[in-house]
Amino acid sequence: MLERIAIVGLGLIGGSLALALRRARPDTWIAGVDVDARTRDLAIDERAVDAATTLDLAPLETCDAVVLCTPAQPLLEMLPLVAARMRPGALLTDVCGAKERICAAAATQDRVVFIGGHPMAGTEFRGFVAAHPALFFGSTVALCPPVGAGDETARREAIRRVRDLWTASGAEKLLDVEPDEHDRAVTVASHLPYLAAAAVAQALIESGGEAALARELAAGGFRDTTRLAGDGTVSGAAALNRFVPGAARALADRLRTLADALERSPEEALRRLSAVADDRRRMRLPPVTTPVPGRPFPR
Numbered sequence: 001m002l003e004r005i006a007i008v009g010l011g012l013i014g015g016s017l018a019l020a021l022r023r024a025r026p027d028t029w030i031a032g033v034d035v036d037a038r039t040r041d042l043a044i045d046e047r048a049v050d051a052a053t054t055l056d057l058a059p060l061e062t063c064d065a066v067v068l069c070t071p072a073q074p075l076l077e078m079l080p081l082v083a084a085r086m087r088p089g090a091l092l093t094d095v096c097g098a099k100e101r102i103c104a105a106a107a108t109q110d111r112v113v114f115i116g117g118h119p120m121a122g123t124e125f126r127g128f129v130a131a132h133p134a135l136f137f138g139s140t141v142a143l144c145p146p147v148g149a150g151d152e153t154a155r156r157e158a159i160r161r162v163r164d165l166w167t168a169s170g171a172e173k174l175l176d177v178e179p180d181e182h183d184r185a186v187t188v189a190s191h192l193p194y195l196a197a198a199a200v201a202q203a204l205i206e207s208g209g210e211a212a213l214a215r216e217l218a219a220g221g222f223r224d225t226t227r228l229a230g231d232g233t234v235s236g237a238a239a240l241n242r243f244v245p246g247a248a249r250a251l252a253d254r255l256r257t258l259a260d261a262l263e264r265s266p267e268e269a270l271r272r273l274s275a276v277a278d279d280r281r282r283m284r285l286p287p288v289t290t291p292v293p294g295r296p297f298p299r
Contacts, residue, residue: 005165006031006058006066007049008082010039012122013095014069015131018048020169023133033058039128048131055082065091065161067117072096072236076105083109089154091161093117097186097237099144099179107147113158116144116179118186119171124227137170142177142186187247191238195248197228198235 005021007014010032018030032049034040040052051059055078060066066082068075075096083092083106092112096102099116106114121139123130143162146155163174177185204214204222228234238244261269 003027004029004031004063004065006033006060006063007069008033008055008058008066008078009069009071009075010034010043010049010052010128010131011069012126012128012130012135013119014067015039015043015048015128016121016133016135017067017069017095017169018043019046019131019133020136021165022048024168024170031058031063034128042128046128048128060085061087063087063090065093065165067165068092068094068096072098072102072240076102076240079105079114080109083112083114083148086112089113089149089151089157091115091158092148093162093165095119096240097190097234098240099142099177099182100242101240103144103147103179110149112148113146113154114148115146115158115162116142116182117162117166118142118182119166119169120190124229134170136166138172139170140173140175141166141171142175142182144177144179144182183241184243186237187241187243190234191241191244192247192251194228194234194238195244196251197226201226201229 005028007018007030010018014032014034018032021028021030030049030051032040032043032052033055034043034052035054043049044052060082063086066086068079068082070078075094079092079094079102086092088111090112092106092114093116094102094114095117097118099118103114103116106116119136119139119141121136123135143166146158149155166174200222204211204218204226207214258269258272261272
């Protein structure tokens with residue numbers, strides 16, 4: 001069991017992780033690290049962390065594990081700096097939605113064991129105020145092979161610790177995946193849906209004189225389709241994923257093909273869309289574990 005852990009970034013994911021661990025492992029000492037003083041105060045007030053500080057003052061060298069929960073680009077930049085301050089052989093992990101570049105950067109050091117992680121959970125709400133301990137309940141977490149410190153005993157211990165961390169936080173399934181395999185899959189599972197949602201939202205924003213009426217007519221379909229556009233954290237991970245540009249271009253080609261079919265043969269286009277709808281209904285997807293917007297889980 002982890003005895004001392006630092007969580008760097010106390011937003012929705014980091015804050016929820018702190019709250020979940022506090023509930024499941026009350027004896028674990030948790031240091032919360034964030035650049036925002038108000039966020040640090042809130043985390044202390046909620047008793048999510050035992051201490052709250054900035055990164056330069058965080059006691060990383062005394063921690064069994066450090067979890068990086070910042071946006072993608074800052075995470076990539078701070079990773080080697082954090083690793084250099086940690087105890088040799090300790091566990092360093094993250095929550096970034098892109099794994100290939102993160103794991104490659106972590107592999108350039110040999111001080112700590114880095115295990116890339118990606119919890120498939122979240123909402124469009126941001127900050128510690130949106131955090132809650134049940135965010136990861138029933139979720140799936142992708143875990144990449146350990147890199148960095150090569151000591152086999154340290155690696156085995158790191159694997160045990162990271163799995164215990166997510167199991168204690170409520171995760172139901174832990175998937176062992178290679179970084180490139182993860183990024184290929186998450187392209188269609190997360191990053192492409194985000195880009196599509198952002199494009200649809202942008203179409204409404206830029207719809208000119210029809211914008212006001214379009215907002216009045218927008219119902220559940222628009223709200224559900226564009227919910228991801230409000231999650232700004234996905235964009236950073238998508239920017240680190242080398243498979244996203246090609247997938248976005250392929251999606252654009254599909255839309256062009258559909259537009260052409262709607263003009264030339266509406267009946268055939270509708271038949272194809274109906275077939276897609278049938279296939280989607282038959283898909284077996286994980287149950288929704290995140291809260292209904294505006295109705296967060298109680299702490």
